[in-house]
Amino acid sequence: MAINVIKPGLSTTVQDLGRPGYYHIGIPTSGAMDMLSLAAANLLVGNPAGAAALEAVFMGPELEFTADAMVAVTGADMPPKVDGQEQAGWTAFPVKKGQVLSFGFLKAGARAYIAVSGGIDVPVVLGSRSTYTLGALGGFEGRKLQAGDVLPMAAGSGARSSVSAGRSVPEELRRRPGAPAELRMLPGLYWHRITEAAGERFFEDTWKVAPEADRIGYRFKAGQPLEFVDREQPFGAGSDPSNIVDACYPYGSVQVPGGTEPIVLHRDAVSGGGYFMVGTVISADMDLIGQLQPHTPTRFVKVTMEEALAARRDRKAVLEGIAAALA
Amino acid sequence: MVPHLVPVAERAVLAEFGEAATEAVHQAVLALDRALRDRPVEGQLEVVPGMVNLLVVFDPLVTDHGAVADALRARMSALSGSRGAGRLHEIAVCYEGAFGRDLQAVAERTGQDAEAVIAAHLAGEYRVYMYGFAPGYAYLSGVPEALHLPRKPAPVRGVPAGSVIIAGAQCLVTTLTMPTGWWVIGRSPDRILTGEGARPFLFDVDDRVRFRRIGEAEFRSREAGA
Numbered sequence: 350m351a352i353n354v355i356k357p358g359l360s361t362t363v364q365d366l367g368r369p370g371y372y373h374i375g376i377p378t379s380g381a382m383d384m385l386s387l388a389a390a391n392l393l394v395g396n397p398a399g400a401a402a403l404e405a406v407f408m409g410p411e412l413e414f415t416a417d418a419m420v421a422v423t424g425a426d427m428p429p430k431v432d433g434q435e436q437a438g439w440t441a442f443p444v445k446k447g448q449v450l451s452f453g454f455l456k457a458g459a460r461a462y463i464a465v466s467g468g469i470d471v472p473v474v475l476g477s478r479s480t481y482t483l484g485a486l487g488g489f490e491g492r493k494l495q496a497g498d499v500l501p502m503a504a505g506s507g508a509r510s511s512v513s514a515g516r517s518v519p520e521e522l523r524r525r526p527g528a529p530a531e532l533r534m535l536p537g538l539y540w541h542r543i544t545e546a547a548g549e550r551f552f553e554d555t556w557k558v559a560p561e562a563d564r565i566g567y568r569f570k571a572g573q574p575l576e577f578v579d580r581e582q583p584f585g586a587g588s589d590p591s592n593i594v595d596a597c598y599p600y601g602s603v604q605v606p607g608g609t610e611p612i613v614l615h616r617d618a619v620s621g622g623g624y625f626m627v628g629t630v631i632s633a634d635m636d637l638i639g640q641l642q643p644h645t646p647t648r649f650v651k652v653t654m655e656e657a658l659a660a661r662r663d664r665k666a667v668l669e670g671i672a673a674a675l676a
Numbered sequence: 677m678v679p680h681l682v683p684v685a686e687r688a689v690l691a692e693f694g695e696a697a698t699e700a701v702h703q704a705v706l707a708l709d710r711a712l713r714d715r716p717v718e719g720q721l722e723v724v725p726g727m728v729n730l731l732v733v734f735d736p737l738v739t740d741h742g743a744v745a746d747a748l749r750a751r752m753s754a755l756s757g758s759r760g761a762g763r764l765h766e767i768a769v770c771y772e773g774a775f776g777r778d779l780q781a782v783a784e785r786t787g788q789d790a791e792a793v794i795a796a797h798l799a800g801e802y803r804v805y806m807y808g809f810a811p812g813y814a815y816l817s818g819v820p821e822a823l824h825l826p827r828k829p830a831p832v833r834g835v836p837a838g839s840v841i842i843a844g845a846q847c848l849v850t851t852l853t854m855p856t857g858w859w860v861i862g863r864s865p866d867r868i869l870t871g872e873g874a875r876p877f878l879f880d881v882d883d884r885v886r887f888r889r890i891g892e893a894e895f896r897s898r899e900a901g902a
Contacts, residue, residue, distance in 0.1 A: 372722040372733070373709075374877065375811045483852055484811045537684055599688040599731055606857065607829040619810055619854075629685035654741070657686035661736055 351415050354498040358410035363488040366399040368477035377618045379479040382639025386424035390464035392675045393421035393441045395512035400468035401478035405461045409452025414444045419466040425458030440517035458640040467503035526637045529646035537628035547576040558645045564617040575608040601630040633660035677704040681745045687736050692729045707755045717747035762883035767866050769840050769887045770895040775863035782859050796820045802885040812851035812868045814879045819845050831855040838863045865898035
């Protein structure tokens with residue numbers, strides 16, 4: 350009851366819905382960057398939405414199954430293959446004992462989610478099976494997969510009779526970033542510290558995802574630097590206007606070191622620090638960030654608290670729609 | 677002390693007790709932190725104390741900003757007193773060679789020589805203000821004014837675990853190889869992240885810390901023994 354890792358892919362980790370509740374000691378939530386895709390993959394193979402699955406970045410792994418299983422791949426458009434035969438994405442398909450699951454080249458998106466019926470059976474650490482590689486915590490030995498790893502599949506896995514091959518998530522419920530990608534943002538706590546003109550330009554500019562884009566945060570470049578309002582820095586904040594007295598960062602918060610390149614903190618976020626924040630990307634759009642490739646044109650779209658809450662409810666409705674379609 | 681409650685995300689509120697990092701402000705932050713850990717508000721997911729503010733992350737589909745704000749105000753009006761002084765820890769630090777890669781830059785920017793920077797750093801009395809940034813990153817207050825510098829304009833990647841770093845009035849001993857925009861003045865062989873189940877970290881918030889200078893030979897032998 351295991352999966353042999355023949356090739357690991359570029360950066361493949363075990364992820365579930367993460368481990369909230371330890372941020373105050375510096376341990377981030379981790380979990381799937383695109384949680385909606387993770388949930389969809391799990392529901393397709395008959396798992397609970399939050400079961401542990403694999404997150405593969407830019408390049409898929411090559412995996413040999415030692416037992417029958419139902420598999421689904423969602424998120425990035427990276428065609429799955431069983432013994433070389435291409436399978437549809439967002440659709441459940443069987444993999445027999447001895448068969449090899451591999452992937453074609455990435456066509457769109459950034460992260461594919463590979464769910465296996467029963468889930469990946471790594472130990473639960475602080476309430477979650479998610480991998481936090483920087484802290485070497487959770488997942489498979491706290492790290493990304495390597496060739497030769499043997500991933501345990503949960504007992505009772507193997508193709509379930511209740512789940513039939515070929516069922517898929519309806520096209521209209523598959524969420525993807527547009528072109529340019531649009532990230533809705535609530536202007537934040539320190540918004541008053543940049544000039545009005547700089548604030549307008551921030552939302553008018555088309556930014557590009559920088560190469561430094563990972564699970565900790567996504568950096569954006571190519572927009573204009575922020576101009577700061579003249580002010581006296583409070584004690585403890587240092588003299589650079591982009592510095593603040595060290596504060597906690599919520600997930601999704603947009604910090605701008607030096608006022609030049611915004612960084613959106615993601616699932617493996619650092620929990621606090623002293624760089625200025627312009628706002629917070631709404632939780633409904635955090636999934637989309639996980640699907641952005643470097644150089645993707647991106648705009649930040651200003652929203653109100655009411656719009657952010659409505660978006661959160663819409664996202665929940667999409668998830669419920671997927672669950673209902675697969676019930 | 678009455679905090680200013682700022683909705684910083686549709687899922688989070690920041691309770692701000694002031695702008696300047698003073699002792700009274702920080703004690704108020706810690707008092708509210710204790711109250712919320714003892715008795716969480718409905719829908720509460722994370723509580724993260726900072727220097728001057730406290731972040732409360734909640735599920736907006738279970739509760740809302742208004743209800744969380746009311747609950748925070750109720751907790752504030754029934755706060756307990758201070759916990760009292762923490763324990764004293766002595767941490768070894770080697771300032772030599774590559775361990776103190778920014779020592780010279782700090783000396784130049786603060787108008788003194790490297791020995792004076794080391795002496796000033798050793799003279800500091802430090803307190804654990806908060807955990808943040810990454811596992812085991814204990815923020816220490818109390819860097820002498822002669823060493824106060826802003827952070828670097830952008831973080832530098834790959835700074836090794838154990839680095840002793842400073843920025844403004846703050847000092848920190850890193851526990852992981854991570855990016856930092858702070859100034860690297862030395863390295864400690866002591867492990868802040870102990871990994872022990874019930875007490876994964878060496879320090880508690882409010883504990884006090886003093887630094888003791890060691891040479892490279894002692895660093896190597898302590899590291900081998902750690």
